[in-house]
Amino acid sequence: MSHAAPSRVPLAKPVEAVPAGSLRQLRLRAADCRACPLWRDATRTVFGAGPARAAVMLIGEQPGDQEDRRGEPFVGPAGQLLRELLAECGLAVDDVYLTNTVKHFKFRMRGKRRLHQRANAAEQAACRPWLAAELLRLRPRWVVALGAMAAQTLFGDAFRLTRERGRWHALDEHTDALASWHPSAILRMRGEPREHALRELRRDLCAVAARVTGSPARTPSGDTP
Numbered sequence: 001m002s003h004a005a006p007s008r009v010p011l012a013k014p015v016e017a018v019p020a021g022s023l024r025q026l027r028l029r030a031a032d033c034r035a036c037p038l039w040r041d042a043t044r045t046v047f048g049a050g051p052a053r054a055a056v057m058l059i060g061e062q063p064g065d066q067e068d069r070r071g072e073p074f075v076g077p078a079g080q081l082l083r084e085l086l087a088e089c090g091l092a093v094d095d096v097y098l099t100n101t102v103k104h105f106k107f108r109m110r111g112k113r114r115l116h117q118r119a120n121a122a123e124q125a126a127c128r129p130w131l132a133a134e135l136l137r138l139r140p141r142w143v144v145a146l147g148a149m150a151a152q153t154l155f156g157d158a159f160r161l162t163r164e165r166g167r168w169h170a171l172d173e174h175t176d177a178l179a180s181w182h183p184s185a186i187l188r189m190r191g192e193p194r195e196h197a198l199r200e201l202r203r204d205l206c207a208v209a210a211r212v213t214g215s216p217a218r219t220p221s222g223d224t225p
Helices: 023-030 065-070 077-088 121-138 148-155 183-188 191-213
Strands: 056-060 096-100 107-110 113-116 142-146 176-180
Touching: 023 121, 056 121, 056 148, 065 077, 065 113, 077 183, 077 191, 096 121, 121 148, 142 148, 142 191, 148 176, 176 191, 183 191
Parallel strands: 056 096, 056 142, 142 176
Antiparallel strands: 107 113
């Protein structure tokens, strides 16, 4: 398999070898990935989805139960919330490329339920070449990292979501990126912290939409600028 030069990869964390090929070819190759043990229990690889020329790329952390069963990113409750917010901000989900830092569902069983577990550093590193390849093939103009795992993959381990959320960073000469809350984290919150994080994620997505359209950022009903 041929590889792209690691120096071109717009990720803060190291990637030794980047798979080459179109997004379709990468998706097919990732389906047979055995670089870490996560494939053994997962139903399937959950690769990114969306237009090959999408200007906006949203990077989550890892698939959940419904994503694993369907083989598509952001189709569970967190994905539904994300899609609602995108619509509020005037971004069509069909125009956005959705993916995750890790491509397999990691879980532990509790009775008959599969409970999400965070991928460890080695598992994240094993999946990083696929994310790097998606970035290089897609070359999006704007990237949103959803959650700490995605943010630190893009910006480094020193990045703190609570301190730097919503700030634009240049990944390279072509791509700007920001980080925000992951919808699944918001769904786990309660009360005012949840409402506050929801407003911040909505505001960040609307800031992206404003850059795409070249118009002022929307302020959805019930939100404050």
